[in-house]
Amino acid sequence: MTSSYGKAKKVLLLGLDGADPLLVQRYIKEGKLPNFKRVLDGGVSTVGYSMQAVLPAITPPNWASLATGAWPSTHGVSCFWNHTLGNPLDQLEYGFNSNLLKAEPIWRAYARQGKKSILFNYPTAWPPTTENDIYVDGTSVYTNLSGNIDYEKVYECIEGNFPIEEISHILDNSGTDCRVEGEVSSIQATLSKEEHHNYGYEDPELVTSEATGESISEEAKSDKIKTPIKDAVGWKNAPTGAKEVILPVNNGGSRRYGLIIAEDGTNYNTIKIYLNKQSENPLGEAKVNEWSDWIYDTYIINGKNTKVAYKIRVISFDPDGSNIKLYSSFVLDLYGGKYFFPEEIGGEIYDKAGPMLQPVNYDRLNPTADQIMLESVTEMYHWHERAINYLLANKEWDLFYIHLHGIDMYNHYYLDYTFEESSPEYERYQELIYKIYEVSDNFIGEMLKHLDEDTTIFVVSDHGGVGKNPGVEIPLIGDMWGLNTGVMGDLGYTKIKEVNGVPKIDWENTTAVAQRATFIYVNLKGRDPDGIVDPKDYDALVTKIIDDLYNYRDPKTGKRVISFALNREDMGVLGVGGENGGDIFYILEPEFTRCHGNGLSNHSLLGYSMNALFAAIGAGIKKGEIIDRKVKVVDIVPTISYLSGTPIPKNAEGGIIYQALEE
């Protein structure tokens, strides 16, 4: 009998965030997703293609488990945001950060044997922790998102004579009062929080309604500019009848000049972007309903000339040239090297694969914006194919881990509207969901080209996603974006007071808070900075809160909301908790759950599920089998270690998926 041990000289893990095995099954039954099918036909999967995610079924804890083979109680990444006991209960840490990881990731185990890894936009990989590996970002949902230096913009260009107006995306959406009421009195003006978080996420705060929670992170926004169209004057190369428009760029600090042209002499259909009116050639151009090619430009960033790239896309264009709506993408710093390790790998990838277009998010839930977004996401996946193909062909590697976030983003954006009861356009939204699976399927097809007798490919997700049940209102507990006031306020544990018109937690009277997706923390004296609960009352309080949670009924339907709630000791059975865990861990009933995270990882609802996806193909893996065992996300790492003959990471707790192996 042969052994699969050490058979895989190379392993690729293709991480498709949010991919739902239930949808994959449905599409394959419909004859779609040929490359997913190739993996299933030529490799192994489980019944229903599913894999059990760790709890909460949220991005960072699950990718951390897929990196370490350990449960969250061991690796320490407990939600989208983490909390460290002893810090104020409203102080959270960003869950993508590798510094939070307390368990050894597989790439460090590989490195112990002198083997090399490429970590491509992998959550909990950044900042780098190994010397000889390649890291491409990993700080956010999309590759390069944190490295962009100017936000996406929408220009409303209108014929007339008025001053240019520009509203930054930050002002537009955060509700920040930027009316310069205060003076800058210190010698060193401090950088505002908004600036720190310009391209990542803003810190989570108090969640007092569905609108102030995680939906903030998904909100469509852009810098919005209104600028006048005039007759073209003073140009070196303007055809007769051309019009001009000034386009502010680089956070308002610079401008480019748009020349509006009617190519047939009558109908205006093209905008050319120039550095200035005397330039011989445009930097780029776009026509009606089209994207420009990449526009290579130079911006002054922190006083330095910086090579950048961006694209524009015409949203609408009146043929008389009097009104144009123009989208301009995030601006990519080509050679800054931020979030690349080694630094120069960034510029090298952009030189070989071209710059990367970020997904467009200026607007949503209308056919034009959704179409432009799909175009941009499709282009982003193609860029990943080129960039990965370049790295795999030109760099030394034994292990390749990638995380792509398109499906999860589409789940959050569109799943709620895919039901007839939710939207008259539900069929269009169903089609959009299918499209992101199709784009992902093409990506898998491209990666399968790397399959040979020495290579194994795993296709996995961290969780699925469900649409909001049209029959219920989501109860205000379990929003991962901070402290939730709703249910725990109704139950009398969390008290609110107004400070200058802003709701704040009244810590002097609050005995417990619902924090993030699945945890409740007692406000404990001696542990929490504002603690009021005496440790001798702790056990009784925890029991009472659990009783109250079970007894809590949804005001509209009268149904129980909480599926189960466990104390600190009991939650360990599920692999959650650990030293910074909450005092209570709870899960909601499926019909009240959000997209993913506060339902059980095997819940399904109205045709969607929260299950993670599992399939593997290649060296050492059986061909065309559905294996009869439960696979959990913690099992992937030990299986890779076995297949590759590398040391199992020090803190791994999962098991080798023997049933999938050719032996």
Added chain:
Amino acid sequence: MESKLIQSINASNFDDLTFESIIPVVVFFSAERCGVCKALSPAIEEIASDFSEKLKILSVDVDENDSLVKRFRLRGIPTLLIFKDGEVKDRITGFQPKAILEAQIQAILKV
């Protein structure tokens, strides 16, 4: 803040007098109510006089020009934006001694 040396401008003439200016321009964003702005004013006046050949200093009253505050993402006053060759080359925020202001402006003029 308007004076003999420092012209007050607004959203309507802003672009022509800054981005389109042939010589470098420093725009002083301030407000009547702002004590730190007043403390900074003498230094700005002196620089306007000392550099009168090489650059122009203009002022914007932020209370009258909210659209410019938004457009340039101002987070407080006083703020100085230094324009040269059709773009903002630098920004100075808060109170700074004259020597520091001069050095920063000189650095931009030399580039």
